[in-house]
């Protein structure tokens with residue numbers, strides 16, 4: 001079971017156990033992480049699941065999905081090179097220990 | 108060619124799969140369409156996947172399996188139609204949609220263009236229009252006091268704002284509403300409801316096609332955005348016209364239903380209206396709960412494109428599978444106390460907008476409309492009370508009200 005660390009905008013860290021094959025967004029929802037809204041449930045329509053992948057994990061999480069850039073453009077917080085939609089990051093055993101930072105607002 | 112005796116409702120008859128319970132029910136019976144809750148719960152109780160001999164189809168209604176089948180576009184395709192007709196074996200009633208009724212890689216291309224036009228940012232630009240129209244309509248219904256909320260709010264709001272959002276020069280609100288009813292009824296069997304809805308197809312379909320042409324659209328609007336994608340070479344001009352048609356197919360009846368069902372929920376559960384008044388920040392999650400509880404689109408189908416399985420049950424190629432979104436949205440294994448309308452539930456993952464690659468591309472617009480209208484009511488309306496019997500309307504794809512008498516009591 002991979003662990004995912006969510007770092008809230010205030011710096012507090014919540015560590016959650018996730019299922020391989022689930023997305024980071026689904027893990028956040030299953031654990032009531034406040035900083036992710038995920039209004040569209042993962043259909044890549046809402047940009048309210050925005051997160052910043054910790055730089056140490058950027059290679060492992062891979063590039064943005066097709067169409068992800070268009071939607072990140074609608075995110076309510078600043079978009080950085082590390083910005084991703086958490087519904088587009090699928091967990092593998094290699095992502096055990098993943099660190100993602102949450103923006104201060106999603107809507 | 109398949110002999111007609113082997114066909115039923117536009118698709119190939121299948122043998123009852125080994126291990127699937129057989130249920131002698133007509134999911135498109137008018138009484139069930141108007142009041143589907145018992146049908147939903149029996150479908151879930153019977154098993155993961157159920158065989159329905161009446162139409163020789165499979166049906167799923169438990170949350171997990173419905174979600175899985177609905178999003179597994181490799182085995183369960185949309186290109187053969189998302190209703191009972193199998194477009195591979197029978198003639199579609201209209202030229203198939205190039206987004207809803209398409210699979211990757213064709214779908215990927217058209218979806219990207221539509222998703223951009225309907226992005227959160229693009230909908231945000233429509234907010235001022237939505238709020239302005241909402242204010243006028245809410246003031247009017249307050250002045251009247253007692254209303255039938257279906258024609259006076261649920262229909263009027265979208266038919267006023269939506270053609271303007273798209274930038275349509277020709278507006279016939281009756282045709283727009285009736286076309287939506289046609290599209291969704293067409294997904295069902297050849298029953299009396301479908302035949303009634305199809306009666307005016309000969310007039311409305313050509314009208315719709317003409318209204319989607321580039322010279323019938325204002326330069327500022329969602330329709331023009333789609334044509335600009337054609338200018339950029341992403342799609343052809345013919346494809347652009349087809350995508351504009353998708354706005355008109357899927358964007359009116361659905362939001363009419365979303366608004367009607369929302370007003371019904373708050374009139375039935377006044378404590379939730381009080382809660383919302385106390386905390387207007389719950390408006391968006393409240394709409395998600397309306398959608399979960401009432402599933403405006405109750406059923407869409409998929410077609411098995413190869414021999415496969417659902418939850419261990421063998422499924423032969425060509426099988427039609429009814430994905431009963433309404434049943435999945437009320438599954439007690441997923442949603443504790445599912446029949447309760449609870450605006451604090453935050454039902455992320457509900458299936459009212461579908462799931463996966465076909466998940467509703469118009470959902471931001473639907474939310475934007477709802478937020479403007481309900482937000483205005485929150486400002487101006489103290490209570491929403493039933494003023495008579497709410498009546499549901501049978502439709503093969505949509506669970507909507509026919510009449511909703513309400514008393515609107517201002518602040």
Ligand code: HEM
Nearest residue numbers: 206207357358361362365403459460461465467468469473
């Ligand atoms: C409350 C309102 C709405 C509901 C409940 C709703 C429901 C749905 C559902 C369940 C699907 C999935 C279909 C499938 O997977 O086969 C869908 C797809 C779609 N919706 Fe909506 N919808 C709504 C509003 C809208 C609006 C306002 C528009 C247009 C502006 C729209 C356009 C579409 C289109 C084009 C698709 C096909 C997307 C694709 O296949 O990629 N919908 N909708």
Ligand code: FES
Nearest residue numbers: 042046047049087
């Ligand atoms: S959950 Fe909506 S874009 Fe990720």
